[in-house]
Amino acid sequence: MKKRKGARIVVVTMTIFIVVAGLYGFGSKLEEFVRAMSDENRAPGGEFVFIPVLNYFLASIGFVFLFIWAALNGMFRDIEKPKYDMLERERRLDAEAGAPWE
Amino acid sequence: MTTIAAGPPRVAGLDRAESLPLVNERVVLCYFVASFTFFIIALLAGLAYSLTFLQSYPFAGIEWLSPGRVRMLHTNGLAYGFIANAFLGGLHWAVPRLTLRSVLSDKLSWLIFVVWQLIVLSTAVGLLAGEAQAVEWGETPVWIDPVAVLGLLLVGANMLTPVIRFKGPMYVSLWYFIAALVWTALTYTMGNFFPQYWIGGTASGAIIGLFIHDLVGLFVTPIGWGLMYYFVPIILKKPIWSHGLSLVGFWGLAFFYPLNGIHHFLYTPIPMFLQHGAILATIAVELVVTTVIVNFFATLRGSGDALRTNLPIRWFYVGMVFYFTTCLQCAFQVTLTFQRIIHFSDWVVGHAHLVMFGVFGFWILGMMTYLFPRLVGASGWYSAKLNSWHFWLSAIGMLVMVLDLTMAGLVQGFAWDALMIWEETLRASTPFWLVRTYAGGAMILAQFLFLYNMVKTASMGRNGAAVSGGIVSGGKIDV
Numbered sequence A: 001m002k003k004r005k006g007a008r009i010v011v012v013t014m015t016i017f018i019v020v021a022g023l024y025g026f027g028s029k030l031e032e033f034v035r036a037m038s039d040e041n042r043a044p045g046g047e048f049v050f051i052p053v054l055n056y057f058l059a060s061i062g063f064v065f066l067f068i069w070a071a072l073n074g075m076f077r078d079i080e081k082p083k084y085d086m087l088e089r090e091r092r093l094d095a096e097a098g099a100p101w102e
Numbered sequence B: 001m002t003t004i005a006a007g008p009p010r011v012a013g014l015d016r017a018e019s020l021p022l023v024n025e026r027v028v029l030c031y032f033v034a035s036f037t038f039f040i041i042a043l044l045a046g047l048a049y050s051l052t053f054l055q056s057y058p059f060a061g062i063e064w065l066s067p068g069r070v071r072m073l074h075t076n077g078l079a080y081g082f083i084a085n086a087f088l089g090g091l092h093w094a095v096p097r098l099t100l101r102s103v104l105s106d107k108l109s110w111l112i113f114v115v116w117q118l119i120v121l122s123t124a125v126g127l128l129a130g131e132a133q134a135v136e137w138g139e140t141p142v143w144i145d146p147v148a149v150l151g152l153l154l155v156g157a158n159m160l161t162p163v164i165r166f167k168g169p170m171y172v173s174l175w176y177f178i179a180a181l182v183w184t185a186l187t188y189t190m191g192n193f194f195p196q197y198w199i200g201g202t203a204s205g206a207i208i209g210l211f212i213h214d215l216v217g218l219f220v221t222p223i224g225w226g227l228m229y230y231f232v233p234i235i236l237k238k239p240i241w242s243h244g245l246s247l248v249g250f251w252g253l254a255f256f257y258p259l260n261g262i263h264h265f266l267y268t269p270i271p272m273f274l275q276h277g278a279i280l281a282t283i284a285v286e287l288v289v290t291t292v293i294v295n296f297f298a299t300l301r302g303s304g305d306a307l308r309t310n311l312p313i314r315w316f317y318v319g320m321v322f323y324f325t326t327c328l329q330c331a332f333q334v335t336l337t338f339q340r341i342i343h344f345s346d347w348v349v350g351h352a353h354l355v356m357f358g359v360f361g362f363w364i365l366g367m368m369t370y371l372f373p374r375l376v377g378a379s380g381w382y383s384a385k386l387n388s389w390h391f392w393l394s395a396i397g398m399l400v401m402v403l404d405l406t407m408a409g410l411v412q413g414f415a416w417d418a419l420m421i422w423e424e425t426l427r428a429s430t431p432f433w434l435v436r437t438y439a440g441g442a443m444i445l446a447q448f449l450f451l452y453n454m455v456k457t458a459s460m461g462r463n464g465a466a467v468s469g470g471i472v473s474g475g476k477i478d479v
Helices: A002-038 A047-072 A081-097 B025-052 B067-099 B106-128 B145-165 B172-198 B201-236 B243-265 B272-300 B311-333 B336-342 B346-375 B384-417 B422-463
Strands: B021-023
Touching: A002 B272, A047 B172, A047 B243, A081 B067, A081 B172, A081 B201, A081 B243, B021 B067, B025 B067, B025 B106, B025 B346, B025 B422, B067 B106, B067 B145, B067 B172, B067 B201, B067 B346, B106 B145, B145 B172, B172 B201, B172 B243, B201 B243, B201 B272, B201 B311, B201 B346, B243 B272, B272 B311, B311 B336, B311 B346, B311 B384, B336 B384, B346 B384, B346 B422, B384 B422
Parallel strands: none
Antiparallel strands: none
16 A cells, blocks of 8 residues: 555656656747747748648647547557457468468 | 468458458568668678778779769668668568458559669669759659659558558557558658758758658658567567557657657757757657567567577567667767767767668568568578578677777767867778778678578579478577
């Protein structure tokens, strides 16, 4: 019981530490981004400020949707099952092919 | 060919009832042969280029074989000839077996194979003719780019069809393959078209930075890990330690990797928020990588003897150790403090070799060691001893090269930082460059031994001869 309480304290402390550090990092990057975008002296066009970020969001947004789709379709319901199914399929394929290494 | 027998489905969850070849093994074999051919050519180009640093370049005075062009032949040959071909072969083997559905079309597979070889050959000719595009790792001449994108889209259609038709929760390898097939076409388009036609100056530098690293992280890495998650369990005959953890690794890669590339251009006019963002994302990726490594080594627990008795497993796990090393290196070297010293030095060259040869090269060679006898119809390798020599020469050569170039990078970096006279720094670098050439020579010799072994094994396969000292022993491959 004591051990579990100790583990919980570690997890909560680590979570707070990571979230606070992450929020600070993200916040300061966002602030720099806004400043760079609104800087009147930036290079003409200014695409280079925006395009890499846009590229990241385009790549990530697809994966956000894929993640949501996967969760809704039960891909993570029995999360360990695919590893056993895969080995079973492989075993049967090798057996059917009469593989000498079987 | 591996087939599923006629009649009702034999595997739970299968609706496949026809007797059709599941894996076109000839396509896989052809990809491996093409891959190894380009591998040898690219390695020889690298060896020739390394001689430039020793004032002994063999093609001095021949414009189309000038060192700059031969260097691009080395890098592009490895990326698109060796790695891409081997991965396409690996996908043609693994995807149908993971989904129990064959690829969209056999004819399309052959068409892609032929077109891809033409693309790689045209790239080589274009580079030697001096038509390189000014994009690092994207030097393919501009007239090839549209064909390459079309080829990548066809690969996606061919490979994703069985994955989409697959019902039920997917194994982690398939997640990685989906991501790679989608990302590669997008990455290639971004890196080869945006800087060429629409964005110039520093802006194109930012895009090229993304392209260079995304090519490694969003094309090579997901296919490489996808294949490892497939081959390691089937060879060890035990499931991966935690499928849940493997998915953490996959989704971590998906969300942390795409912004990494700008760490190639630290201390440039690219806005600092992008440079800092890339540094943070790179360090975050190291944490993701750790989950993957923990998973694979936990899988090996209780089967550690396989590292000694099973050569493909040894290739895979040594590659994983190199992978962890290179990512750990990455987490440090992307910081501004490290960059101040190592930028433009041979440290970076050592890092690149560790990634391309030490990691993905090792995984590919392990995959070939495992599959080649099966593909040529032999019951094992012609010589286990040659295979062993192949491994040790490659591994020792790689290790020596990386240590040597890392030390060279530190010497150069600190010398430049101390404003030492340029010629003096060249003199200090020469012994390191000599060792690098010898290490490369050992690695190339290893590949020729493997080539000889492959030829003899293939001829035995054709003759249906039995193999002395064969690879089969209690489900494991003797080395």
